[in-house]
């Protein structure tokens with residue numbers, strides 16, 4: 001388990017992490033989400049004892065990471081896959097890490113197999129693709145067979161096969177009862193992978209809830225998508241009933257906060273044909289954008305999400 005209590009990090013004028021409190025439970029994949037600069041990496045670094053908190057605490061298995069008797073056997077992490085000596089082979093990198101942490105060398109072969117590095121493990125890291133570096137970073141995290149795992153953007157640079165492999169791996173690690181904290185900007189992946197979500201913005205907690213709770217929460221408003229050859233007439237009738245209506249880029253209408261029955265009844269009352277009527281739920285991406293909207297530090301241009309994309 002990871003316990004974060006009142007965790008705060010001040011870098012000069014920047015408060016990177018601001019009084020953050022949450023727990024990461026074993027047996028689940030916890031997604032750690034937030035816009036760029038929200039403080040995810042800083043939080044993970046403090047959990048791993050790589051940065052000192054300005055206030056508050058972060059405990060791994062009940063202790064500050066620096067005070068763990070066998071840190072690599074307790075928690076493993078992939079933070080920056082580039083941070084590996086480029087002149088060493090992947091296997092040598094793992095052997096050095098194993099020796100330094102009193103881990104039997106046979107674990108090196110096991111994790112090389114587990115991450116599918118294969119013969120590439122004997123080549124120098126400087127010739128590795130980003131995907132291979134990610135696999136090596138994950139192998140290093142798994143070396144001590146730890147109960148707690150932190151992965152910062154592990155899907156970066158991976159192709160579709162690699163992304164699916166990560167999805168299966170984190171699922172398996174959680175099913176084995178481990179604590180898994182996973183950050184990613186790939187919302188569709190997160191939606192398929194995480195059981196629980198911790199969402200932060202500008203260093204502060206925005207949401208700490210199960211995936212199911214987030215998906216049916218207030219931001220996950222229901223909408224009805226309706227197709228009609230007479231959109232203007234139907235829009236007018238719906239607006240007269242105080243319903244909010246948005247046109248989609250495929251020519252349908254999205255009606256907020258109404259059931260399909262209500263929309264169908266309104267269409268019947270005004271004698272307008274309906275060719276399609278379906279309830280749609282927001283994707284995690286849309287919910288995430290709604291939740292973090294105010295906490296995005298740098299927005300290039302407020303690009304509207306095409307309404308058709310909210311449909312799953």
Ligand SMILES: Nc1ncnc2c1ncn2[C@@H]1O[C@H](COP(=O)(O)OP(=O)(O)OP(=O)(O)O)[C@@H](O)[C@H]1O
Nearest residue numbers: 011014015016034035036037038039040041042043
């Ligand atoms: N060593 C540092 N010195 C000064 N400011 C820093 C330092 N590390 C991070 N920051 C600042 O702290 C804030 C949080 O950064 P952090 O990297 O933790 O965010 P993040 O959520 O991981 O972002 P991303 O999704 O882009 O990786 C940012 O404003 C960043 O510029």
